[in-house]
Amino acid sequence: MSTAQTQLAAASGLMSLVLFLIAVLLLAMLAGGFWMNSRIKYRESPRPRPDEQPHLPPDGAVHELQENREPDEIPQVPKGGRALTPYELTNMHTRTSENQERPRWSKGSSGSFGGGGLGAH
Template sequence: MQLAAASGLMSLVLFGIAVGLLALLAGGFWMNSRVKYREPPRPRPEEQPRLPPEGAVHEVRENRESQEIPRTPEGGRALTPYELSNMDTRPSDSKERPRWSKGSSGSFGGGGLGAH
């Protein structure tokens, strides 16, 4: 019964916790202001990047094709992903975009009618 009774010590502990949390919050603001003070100033309008003299850079479209996966010899073991190198791509000689079947986007749920 005595533990359940209101005591001044319990309210003093809660007050101490509240003061500690406020001190922690104030310390966070203080640390933030120190970090911001050490940062370089924001660039002025005349220091902002400008377009190059020849104008904006335009998009380049090209088809890329990947390297061929090495063939395993007859009766040999299959290669693991760790034995394959980084499969780079190279520009394709063909200028046609690869297409799937007509009316299909090539992906599941792409919105097309699919192959019929």
């Protein structure tokens, strides 16, 4: 090895000091993060005790209601009148349908286009 290569391969005292200071700085930042987190957690309200947890209502569990709904009719425009714009329609509400039978797909159909089934034959 030449003298130049030996000098380049030798650890520089200044470089070692810089790396050591960077490591100390990272450890100080990590410790500061833990300290800040503990201060934030100390200021939070305590966790609820078991007797403060939510309970079921007196009537029991709330169950899902399943029904068929139908939309309100769109207002008819009189002949020769101006068409309604979307903001004039407002929110369209729904109401309970008279027919509560669930719609079923035809036998042998997948129920959608390209569903992968054989289809009705």
